[in-house]
Amino acid sequence: MDGEGNKKPWDASQLRKYDLTFDEIPRLHYKDPKIDEYIRANKPVVIIESNIIKPALQRWTLEYLEKNLGQTGHTCFVSKNHQFKYYDDKKIYDKTNNTKGVEFTPPTKKVEMRIEDFMKRVKEWKKGDDRIYLQQSLTTSVGNNIVEDFVKFDWDYVNGKQAKHNWGPLTSNLLFIAMEGNQTPCHYDEQENFFAQVQGYKRCILFPPSQFECLYPYPVHHPHDRQSMVDFEHPDNAKFPKFKDAKGCEAIVGPGDVLYIPIYWWHHIESLMRGGPTTTVNFWYKGGPSTLEYPLKDHQKVAISRNVEKMLLEVLQDPKEVGPLLSAMVLGRYT
Numbered sequence: 305m306d307g308e309g310n311k312k313p314w315d316a317s318q319l320r321k322y323d324l325t326f327d328e329i330p331r332l333h334y335k336d337p338k339i340d341e342y343i344r345a346n347k348p349v350v351i352i353e354s355n356i357i358k359p360a361l362q363r364w365t366l367e368y369l370e371k372n373l374g375q376t377g378h379t380c381f382v383s384k385n386h387q388f389k390y391y392d393d394k395k396i397y398d399k400t401n402n403t404k405g406v407e408f409t410p411p412t413k414k415v416e417m418r419i420e421d422f423m424k425r426v427k428e429w430k431k432g433d434d435r436i437y438l439q440q441s442l443t444t445s446v447g448n449n450i451v452e453d454f455v456k457f458d459w460d461y462v463n464g465k466q467a468k469h470n471w472g473p474l475t476s477n478l479l480f481i482a483m484e485g486n487q488t489p490c491h492y493d494e495q496e497n498f499f500a501q502v503q504g505y506k507r508c509i510l511f512p513p514s515q516f517e518c519l520y521p522y523p524v525h526h527p528h529d530r531q532s533m534v535d536f537e538h539p540d541n542a543k544f545p546k547f548k549d550a551k552g553c554e555a556i557v558g559p560g561d562v563l564y565i566p567i568y569w570w571h572h573i574e575s576l577m578r579g580g581p582t583t584t585v586n587f588w589y590k591g592g593p594s595t596l597e598y599p600l601k602d603h604q605k606v607a608i609s610r611n612v613e614k615m616l617l618e619v620l621q622d623p624k625e626v627g628p629l630l631s632a633m634v635l636g637r638y639t
C-alpha cells in the first residue's frame with residue numbers, strides 16, 4: 305500500500321538489482337509548460353494523463369491485438385535469456401560484403417511470427433523456455449481497427465512538440481510486446497523518442513550522453529554499435545572501471561505514461577518481473593538541425609567521435625587497425 309492506502313501497481317521485488325543508484329525522472333501533467341523546458345534542455349520527463357495514445361489505452365488488450373494486428377508475419381526476436389541486445393545485421397561480417405568485420409554470433413534470433421503463435425508462446429511460456437519479444441513497425445500492414453485507433457492518437461499534441469522543438473520528421477512508430485522480465489540492454493538511438501506505455505509496467509533507466517566514458521559503447525563498425533558493452537547484471541569492473549561511477553535516472557512507466565527519451569540518451573528498459581506482458585508504442589523523430597555552437601553539447605561530441613571512427617575505418621579498411629592507430633595518436637601525446 306502507498307501513503308493513501310492505495311494498492312501499489314508494482315513493488316521493488318519486481319526490479320532487477322544493479323549496483324547503481326538512480327534519481328527519479330520527473331512526472332508532469334501533459335498541460336504543464338515545464339515539459340517544454342525539459343524537452344528544450346534535452347532532458348527526460350514523463351508526460352502523464354495525456355491523450356497521446358488514448359484509443360490504445362482503451363482497446364489494446366492482448367486479445368484485441370491478436371484479433372486485429374493482421375495476418376502477416378510480425379518481426380519477433382527470440383532469446384535464450386531475458387536480454388534482447390539489438391544488433392545491426394548489416395554490420396555482420398560475411399564473405400559477400402567482404403568488410404574485414406568482427407567475428408560475431410547474434411545473441412538473439414530474428415523471426416517472422418504470426419500473432420496467434422506469438423501470443424500462444426507468451427501464454428504457455430515456462431521457466432527455461434526461450435523468450436520472445438515482438439518489435440513491429442506500425443504501418444498499413446496492420447488491421448483496419450488498429451489503423452483507426454492509430455489515426456485517433458493525439459497527433460496535435462505530439463506534432464506540436466515536434467514543431468515547437470524543431471525536430472525532424474517522424475520516422476516510425478514501433479509496437480513492442482514483451483514478456484514479463486524481458487530486458488533491452490543499455491543503448492542509445494540517434495532519434496528523439498516519445499515512449500508511450502500502453503499495458504503493463506516498464507522500468508526505464510536513462511543516462512545522459514556525457515556518461516559516454518562510463519558506458520563503453522561498442523566500436524561504431526560493430527553489429528552492436530550504439531549498445532553498451534557492459535552487462536549491467538555482471539559488470540566486468542576490470543574491463544569497465546568507470547561503469548561504477550555512472551549516474552543515471554529512472555522512471556517506472558505504466559499505462560498512459562509517455563516518457564520523453566532525448567536523442568543520444570542511453571536507456572536500459574526492462575518489463576517488470578512477474579508483471580505480465582507489456583505493450584509499448586514509440587514515436588521516433590529525426591533530430592533537429594544541429595548547428596555547431598560553442599560550447600558544444602555532449603551529444604554533439606558523441607556524433608563527432610562517431611564520424612572520426614567511421615572515417616578511420618573508411619580509410620584503414622581493416623577494423624583491427626582503427627584501435628591501434630587511435631592509441632598511437634593519443635597515448636603519450638594527449639594523455
Ligand SMILES: O=C(O)C(=O)C[C@H](CCCc1ccccc1)C(=O)O
Nearest residue numbers: 390439480488493497499573584586
Ligand atoms: O524505443 C526505444 O528506443 C527502445 O529502446 C525500446 C526498447 C526496445 C528497442 C529495440 C530496438 C533497439 C534498437 C534499435 C531498434 C529496436 C524496449 O522498450 O524494450
Ligand SMILES: [Zn+2]
Nearest residue numbers: 491492493571
Ligand atoms: Zn532505444
